[in-house]
Amino acid sequence: MHTAILFLELGGVLLGLGVLGALALRVGISPIPLYLLAGLAFGQGGILPLATSEEFIAVGAELGVILLLLTLGLEYNADELVSSLRSNARGGIVDLVLNAAPGAIAALLLGWGPVAAVAMAGVTYATSSGITAKVLSDLGWIGNRETPVVLSLLVFEDLTMALYLPILTALLAGLTLLSGAVTVAIALATVSVVLLVALRFGRFIEAFVASPNSEVLLLKVVGLALLVAGLAQQLQVSAAVGAFLVGIALSGELAEDARALLSPLRDLFAAVFFVFFGLQTDPGAIPPVAALAAGLALISMITKLLTGAYAARRAGIGKAGRARAGIALIPRGEFNIVIAGLAVGAGVHPDLGPLAATYVLILAAFGPLAARLMQPLITSIAKRA
Amino acid sequence: MEIEQTALPGIGLKHEFTTRSGRRVGVISHRTGRRDLIIYDVSDPDRACESVKLNDEEADALVELLGAPRIVQRLNDLHREVEGLVSLQLAIADGSPYAGRPMGDARVRTRTGASIVAIVRGAQVIASPTPDFTLAGDDVVVVVGSPESTSAVAEILAHG
Structure with a gap:
């Protein structure tokens, strides 16, 4: 009986997500905001609360985060990370300062305390590389000359995450200053060691993982990622970062094959993850923070526009290209929810979850739309100039 | 003529150059093997106004169309010189x-x-x-x- 209800609920949720995804595809927006809305509807205080499958969805959501970060890591190889770190450090730091500030300042002004400020800084900082990549390819911007600038900012952000997530995890664990510092030190050392190993000895890992059989390859890659993620979590480094680093260590054709094998799995569990975040959020808590979220979204849209304009100008891009670089950076999505999810799990502040959910709802939906709507405007600017 | 090479992290490589008549042309080599032929806008030189997706076979065909007559022409030039x-x-x-x-x-x-x-x-x-x-x-x-x-x-x- 229990199994029957579990299947009924899970099947209903996944089928519903599929229908929502089709709708998003038709309208031309990212499905992420719709998944979040679905989660809100299924959660406590929602329209159709789930009874038995929440436990499974919770585990599925954890897997979703691991797979999201693993496939993100597979997109890059260690050389690309290092070279983009070298050539775009300036733009990356401007990005970090300008876009972490709105969240951190908002949290401090609300009196949520320093830990919440660090978490909110992450929520407003990270651009969704998934949504941005999709915007770039949908609008045919991949060939544009500002696109390498945008991509290298995304790479910089992802690398920053590898350092930020361990720090946040340590802070959220509520450690004392001393043991917190020790944990952060361990975290940073681990990340640097893994990066170094990936750079120098990546081919040994690849030789171990490689297999002409796709089944073997899938099991090896997922197994390795989960093992490292678990180990990282044990060391308080954050499981997600462990998986990200495994992804970076693998490169070339192997990474290409692994990504193709993993992407259906990732799509399934990432959707579950967004639903789970929605589940944890009480829809009744959203209206009080809606205005705040909208204000924060507006401010951080402006800061991303400034970031894009600055970085593109440094690369010698014209006015229209600078505007496009900024617009491409607006969407927020998976990372912001991952960060907010960590903070919500640790019970930082009851309003943080609803605020982050609303914020991402706005920017994940509006980001791609903004790009589409602004395109003719930018073109006319360029024609006049 | 200078060909500029740019890495596109997560996507592949881009090569581009400016023709003598001032048009900018580029090719994006995706890691998946796909090629995009890019032509840049005249009024907004940072924007790709045309992007043509080419698979392996089509890219080869384009290379031959552009390349083969060039070799014959180069030979004829050689004779004259x-x-x-x-x-x-x-x-x-x-x-x-x-x-x-x-x-x-x-x-x-x-x-x-x-x-x-x-x-x-x-x-x-x-x-x-x-x-x-x-x-x-x-x-x-x-x-x-x-x-x-x-x-x-x-x-x-x-x-x-």
């Missing part, structure tokens, strides 16, 4: 002693002083073939050299 230099297009007969053997076996340059600069096989042009390139019947060998040396090559390819 250097007096006394001729190029011959020699078909390899099925009975040729070199059909099915590496080109290096004929030791054309050592024996005659002429050079094999290209081989035309069907619609394909192989420019600057290496000595280990295996000749086949119906290949057309393009040789460049003095009138005597090129006719010596014709003799070698026909009778050994």
